[in-house]
Amino acid sequence: MKNITEKQQKIFEFIKDYGLRTGYPPTIKEIMDYFSFSSPTAVISHLNALEKKGYIKREKKKSRGITLNEVFLNIPIIGTIPAGVPKIEEENFEGFISVNKDFLGKGQFFSLTVKGDSMKQAGIFDGDYVIVEKNLEIKNGDIVVCFYDGEYTVKYFYKKKNFIELKPANPSYKSIIIKENPLIIGKVVGLFRKIK
Amino acid sequence: MKNITEKQQKIFEFIKDYGLRTGYPPTIKEIMDYFSFSSPTAVISHLNALEKKGYIKREKKKSRGITLNEVFLNIPIIGTIPAGVPKIEEENFEGFISVNKDFLGKGQFFSLTVKGDSMKQAGIFDGDYVIVEKNLEIKNGDIVVCFYDGEYTVKYFYKKKNFIELKPANPSYKSIIIKENPLIIGKVVGLFRKIK
DNA sequence: TTTCATACTGTAAATAATTATACTATAAAT
DNA sequence: ATTTATAGTATAATTATTTACAGTATGAAA
Numbered sequence: 001m002k003n004i005t006e007k008q009q010k011i012f013e014f015i016k017d018y019g020l021r022t023g024y025p026p027t028i029k030e031i032m033d034y035f036s037f038s039s040p041t042a043v044i045s046h047l048n049a050l051e052k053k054g055y056i057k058r059e060k061k062k063s064r065g066i067t068l069n070e071v072f073l074n075i076p077i078i079g080t081i082p083a084g085v086p087k088i089e090e091e092n093f094e095g096f097i098s099v100n101k102d103f104l105g106k107g108q109f110f111s112l113t114v115k116g117d118s119m120k121q122a123g124i125f126d127g128d129y130v131i132v133e134k135n136l137e138i139k140n141g142d143i144v145v146c147f148y149d150g151e152y153t154v155k156y157f158y159k160k161k162n163f164i165e166l167k168p169a170n171p172s173y174k175s176i177i178i179k180e181n182p183l184i185i186g187k188v189v190g191l192f193r194k195i196k
Numbered sequence: 197m198k199n200i201t202e203k204q205q206k207i208f209e210f211i212k213d214y215g216l217r218t219g220y221p222p223t224i225k226e227i228m229d230y231f232s233f234s235s236p237t238a239v240i241s242h243l244n245a246l247e248k249k250g251y252i253k254r255e256k257k258k259s260r261g262i263t264l265n266e267v268f269l270n271i272p273i274i275g276t277i278p279a280g281v282p283k284i285e286e287e288n289f290e291g292f293i294s295v296n297k298d299f300l301g302k303g304q305f306f307s308l309t310v311k312g313d314s315m316k317q318a319g320i321f322d323g324d325y326v327i328v329e330k331n332l333e334i335k336n337g338d339i340v341v342c343f344y345d346g347e348y349t350v351k352y353f354y355k356k357k358n359f360i361e362l363k364p365a366n367p368s369y370k371s372i373i374i375k376e377n378p379l380i381i382g383k384v385v386g387l388f389r390k391i392k
Numbered sequence: 393t394t395t396c397a398t399a400c401t402g403t404a405a406a407t408a409a410t411t412a413t414a415c416t417a418t419a420a421a422t
Numbered sequence: 423a424t425t426t427a428t429a430g431t432a433t434a435a436t437t438a439t440t441t442a443c444a445g446t447a448t449g450a451a452a
Contacts, residue, residue: 005398020270022255023263024220027439040440042400049398059218063259063408063439067219072268072294074216098268098294104390123319123389143391193319193387194300195339201428223409235431236410245428259409259438 131190327386
């Protein structure tokens with residue numbers, strides 16, 4: 001995103017804080033009052049600049065019609081997916097984990113509950129929520145979510161000459177060897193855990 | 197929170213979805229149009245019911261002045277705290293992790309970066325963000341953040357007869373034994389990790 | 393030297409949005 | 423039997439909020 005001036009930065013911060021505090025963005029007049037401008041036009045020109053530079057979006061003629069382009073990325077928690085159902089629908093939806101956009105970057109994310117301890121040594125425990133990014137290039141050594149034999153599984157991915165190895169981090173489990181193209185749902189890019 | 201009727205639930209959901217989509221709550225008229233009411237008073241009575249039951253807050257006379265009482269809990273990421281500074285100020289603030297309130301419950305939370313691998317066997321890795329809850333009762337076996345010897349440390353907590361043991365999960369490290377009252381910052385109740 | 397972005401003042405008009413008042417009707421609870 | 427909560431219609435008044443227009447001034451870039 002383009003550089004913004006100091007004043008624009010301050011106005012952006014004000015909108016952000018106001019939203020965090022109240023749950024909705026400020027009006028033009030509220031911004032005007034906060035910065036002691038004597039005309040709403042002063043605010044409008046700053047908002048136009050911020051919109052032009054990609055920091056906010058504005059709905060014309062709507063009150064408080066300011067959307068911050070930054071802030072949160074909402075990751076839906078799909079929870080457990082029934083075995084045998086290769087499609088991820090937003091039906092088993094359990095809520096959201098939400099992180100600052102600059103935390104994970106742009107992309108399509110969702111979150112799943114991990115079952116079992118086959119990835120324990122990679123720090124992925126039973127009951128953890130893995131954050132999965134779709135449509136990412138998978139490289140050897142990446143942790144992936146794969147649909148195999150009617151179930152979802154989280155494993156290390158290794159592409160060998162004649163097969164693909166889905167390797168658990170836990171040495172007590174065996175690797176899965178696949179010769180056909182496996183159904184990779186996405187790459188594990190994050191983790192969320194609740195600790196009792 | 198008190199039970200709400202089906203209609204109230206639907207209106208609450210609409211406000212929630214609208215907010216997720218746009219970044220700001222709907223106006224009374226927008227709700228009215230969506231539900232094909234022919235009077236704003238119909239909406240107002242539902243909003244009054246929702247407010248009375250504790251689901252929303254409303255700022256009178258403000259446009260879009262609806263705040264959802266549910267939804268997100270913003271956990272500030274304090275990142276690294278300089279060693280030797282026992283007070284956690286929101287100055288090293290790096291952003292937010294935000295989760296649904298029903299995920300972690302009520303309380304005061306913040307998030308810190310973990311340094312080192314002394315808790316590796318507990319699934320807490322170098323670079324992880326631990327979510328810390330303040331003012332919780334600490335029991336033996338809990339993972340805590342403690343200020344000791346000018347630094348912050350994440351360890352298992354064990355209160356023995358004459359001393360307190362701060363035990364690492366990694367057997368390569370030694371326990372810290374404290375005889376005076378240690379400065380417990382809070383209990384580790386969650387974890388967030390970015391995986392490259 | 394002309395253009396462009398920034399950074400405003402000041403006022404009026406237009407429209408968006410909330411509230412207020414006066415009603416009707418139904419089902420559940422005391 | 424009466425109160426209370428729910429679930430509405432319909433209209434008008436009021437206030438909140440945005441936009442539009444006409445300006446001024448400054449510094450940087452082409």
